[in-house]
Amino acid sequence: MTIRLASPLIHDSIVDGEGLRTVIWTQGCLLRCPGCHNPHTHDTAGGFELLIEQVKMELRQTKAQSGITFSGGEPFLQVAACVEIARFAKTRSWNVWCYTGYVYEQLREDATKLPLLREVDVLVDGPFILAMRDLRLRFRGSRNQRILRLKQGLLA
Numbered sequence: 203m204t205i206r207l208a209s210p211l212i213h214d215s216i217v218d219g220e221g222l223r224t225v226i227w228t229q230g231c232l233l234r235c236p237g238c239h240n241p242h243t244h245d246t247a248g249g250f251e252l253l254i255e256q257v258k259m260e261l262r263q264t265k266a267q268s269g270i271t272f273s274g275g276e277p278f279l280q281v282a283a284c285v286e287i288a289r290f291a292k293t294r295s296w297n298v299w300c301y302t303g304y305v306y307e308q309l310r311e312d313a314t315k316l317p318l319l320r321e322v323d324v325l326v327d328g329p330f331i332l333a334m335r336d337l338r339l340r341f342r343g344s345r346n347q348r349i350l351r352l353k354q355g356l357l358a
């Protein structure tokens with residue numbers, strides 16, 4: 203299996219969730235939020251493909267990470283690939299954060315999205331809304347976005 207990425211993995215990030223994190227930038231997003239900071243990640247045929255096994259190999263070599271963060275792009279467009287990576291992260295006792303342009307309630311009602319939702323420990327949800335942008339927010343771009351702690355897909 204492969205995953206389509208917008209960029210190589212970023213290690214040691216302190217701005218994409220709590221602790222030291224490896225960020226996985228998924229490619230492809232259908233939402234087109236005005237003011238999106240990552241328009242190059244929208245094209246579902248853009249970026250490049252990487253074997254999941256190669257992602258795992260790179261994660262095996264990383265040290266002192268608290269967890270991984272899926273960002274993008276829209277991770278929930280690549281559920282199966284992200285689930286496999288998230289499960290691997292759990293074998294290393296890492297936690298899983300995930301950014302999404304969808305809101306939690308939408309994902310919870312969508313059987314195709316649930317497998318990934320169940321692997322996520324912290325979901326940062328909702329589209330970026332330019333009129334609600336707030337540079338003081340930690341880990342979020344606009345005030346409508348929420349940091350939700352989950353347990354097997356349910357609010358913790």
Ligand code: SF4
Nearest residue numbers: 231234235238275303
């Ligand atoms: S959901 Fe995120 S990546 Fe997609 S358009 Fe909105 S801000 Fe950009």
